[in-house]
Amino acid sequence: MxxxxxxxxxxxxxxxxxxxxxxxxxxxxxxxxxxxxxxxxxxxxxxxxxxxxxxxxxxxxxxxxxxxxxxxxxxxxxxxxxxxxxxxxxxxxxxxxxxxxxxxxxxxxxxxxxxxxxxxxxxxxxxxxxxxxxxxxxxxxxxxxxxxxxxxxxxxxxxxxxxxxxxxxxxxxxxxxLNDKPIGYNLLPEKFTMPELQKLYEIILGKKLNRGNFYRKMLRYDILFKLDESRKGGAHKAPDLYQFDLEKYEVALKEGLNNGW
Amino acid sequence: MxxxxxxxxxxxxxxxxxxxxxxxxxxxxxxxxxxxxxxxxxxxxxxxxxxxxxxxxxxxxxxxxxxxxxxxxxxxxxxxxxxxxxxxxxxxxxxxxxxxxxxxxxxxxxxxxxxxxxxxxxxxxxxxxxxxxxxxxxxxxxxxxxxxxxxxxxxxxxxxxxxxxxxxxxxxxxxxxLNDKPIGYNLLPEKFTMPELQKLYEIILGKKLNRGNFYRKMLRYDILFKLDESRKGGAHKAPDLYQFDLEKYEVALKEGLNNGW
CATH class of the missing domain: 3.90.79.10 (Nucleoside Triphosphate Pyrophosphohydrolase)
Incomplete structure (x- = not known):
């Protein structure tokens, strides 16, 4: 197409x-x-x-x-x-x-x-x-x-x-x-893994990000919640699944992320 | 006037x-x-x-x-x-x-x-x-x-x-x-203290900032250098004086502060 x-x-x-x-x-x-x-x-x-x-x-x-x-x-x-x-x-x-x-x-x-x-x-x-x-x-x-x-x-x-x-x-x-407002809702599946979210940021930024830093920074934004389920299938340890907290996501869209001064 | x-x-x-x-x-x-x-x-x-x-x-x-x-x-x-x-x-x-x-x-x-x-x-x-x-x-x-x-x-x-x-x-x-570009040059005296710089940010933001966080974040931006002199006069311990590193300041103006993703 x-x-x-x-x-x-x-x-x-x-x-x-x-x-x-x-x-x-x-x-x-x-x-x-x-x-x-x-x-x-x-x-x-x-x-x-x-x-x-x-x-x-x-x-x-x-x-x-x-x-x-x-x-x-x-x-x-x-x-x-x-x-x-x-x-x-x-x-x-x-x-x-x-x-x-x-x-x-x-x-x-x-x-x-x-x-x-x-x-x-x-x-x-x-x-x-x-x-x-x-x-x-x-x-x-x-x-x-x-x-x-x-x-x-x-x-x-x-x-x-x-x-x-x-x-x-x-x-x-x-x-x-990306430094000021959340993104990802409507771009990722409803339930996603942290590596999937990181990949979205990396593609927009056109560069690789450090996994640990990404994880910490994203959790500090306080717009996600971790689900009690993980993704099935695959040989590796099943990765944790996350979902956007839409209420907090909306607030962050309006007022900016908890990131600046 | x-x-x-x-x-x-x-x-x-x-x-x-x-x-x-x-x-x-x-x-x-x-x-x-x-x-x-x-x-x-x-x-x-x-x-x-x-x-x-x-x-x-x-x-x-x-x-x-x-x-x-x-x-x-x-x-x-x-x-x-x-x-x-x-x-x-x-x-x-x-x-x-x-x-x-x-x-x-x-x-x-x-x-x-x-x-x-x-x-x-x-x-x-x-x-x-x-x-x-x-x-x-x-x-x-x-x-x-x-x-x-x-x-x-x-x-x-x-x-x-x-x-x-x-x-x-x-x-x-x-x-x-303020989250993306340096400010202060031409607004502060050539040599200034960290509390003076913080005051500038607080006035623009319209809110108080935590002193320790401000200090750490500002040093991480890597646009200042600390002078070997301190301000004379006053009863308290003389505060350290800083100056903008204009070369790094200019780069940060163009490319953004070392702050985002």
Missing amino acids: DSKWYFCNELSTMELKKIIEEKSQESWEIYLPSISIDCVVFGFHDATLKVLVLKMKDKNLWGLPGGYVNKLENLSEAASRILKKRTGAENIYLNQFRAFGDLDRSEGFFEEYADTVWNKQRFVSIGFYALVDYSKVNLIIDNFSDACEWKSIEELPEFMMDHQTIFNTALITLRKQ | DSKWYFCNELSTMELKKIIEEKSQESWEIYLPSISIDCVVFGFHDATLKVLVLKMKDKNLWGLPGGYVNKLENLSEAASRILKKRTGAENIYLNQFRAFGDLDRSEGFFEEYADTVWNKQRFVSIGFYALVDYSKVNLIIDNFSDACEWKSIEELPEFMMDHQTIFNTALITLRKQ
Whole structure:
């Protein structure tokens, strides 16, 4: 499934240009000028971390799912709508993390269009990110010009515009979030072992962690409880099973982990 | 000095309205639509934490220093220019922390103006914050409609629009930054005692810290060196003096403190 392509329609370059020019006037009417949104959706499943990317039709260019903000819409509503419309992904909680507003961020794009075309304007893009179990996300492309897939963060295609910077900043933010907020719920099975939880952290951080330190630090966060059961099967000593204490997990999500000053 | 008022000009409500309407057309020409900037400048000095606030003329309304982005200017350049123009404060390094884009964030403002007036448009505001030694900032108000001063964060006036939310988010971000980046350089004397450094952290965090834990954690960060001298004078045992190891301090600023996973 992962590398499957979804094309809803095949358009020539000429046809695409005509559509963009026609849609331009509508865009000026319904969207807030100068502001766009880009979403970095990290997907974890089965010990791999991926990111949701789109391919721009006709250009062999890859980018993050993005779009514009309706004049009568909050930023976060716009981010959810865009992600749903561009990928079919629903109910993903997105965190805003940074605005990208360099003058030259879209240099060279839409050069062949008139200066008044909506897409050719300068946009400050508000970045949102999320971490989801990608096996639970149902991608349905309903946009005519894109294809969409999960790509491993180690094998990313070359991104258009400043999307590599947006991705990098999102990854740094996600990694920092591990020091401040719990993760794992909805990404791991309901009951999991400490090595499984450690593996999740290692994959996001992109580095090995010391087992003893991980164990101590995680218990100090006080968001887990140990179950009276252990995992059956296998030749080794059955590992202890843990579960998130959802009440404490929620508090830690709101107030931060017991980790800082 | 702290509570001194700076008025450059006295204008009637009618005169102010006329100026805003006249400036509106110029604003449409030079600024990027829909985007504004707000700056939260925290000032520390002599064991107190303050924030830079402006008073809107004629309205007895308080707000954060803010403004708009020129069409040919990066976001961070705009933030520095705005802060300098509105407060006289120069060379302050501002960190972008969040965009504020709720639909109703400026509800009721500029109601008496025509819908086409620049200031009445919907703006998504990009928040920037900084922490400086306020005794080193030279406030010179060159804007006709504001007054500007440092206010203690415990005795803030009622803010207009969503500026209380912007301030709160900046304070939370600054507090989190203490877990990730070093602070103190340029805020403390070159040579300082551990209790002085602890006091700085306590004032920013708004809570007392355990002395032993603070000491251990700070040494683990490995950004200080202990001097061979101690502070003279006083009846008690002379406290040890420390200095930041600026090379390590710079690395920690870039790469984060030795604190996370």
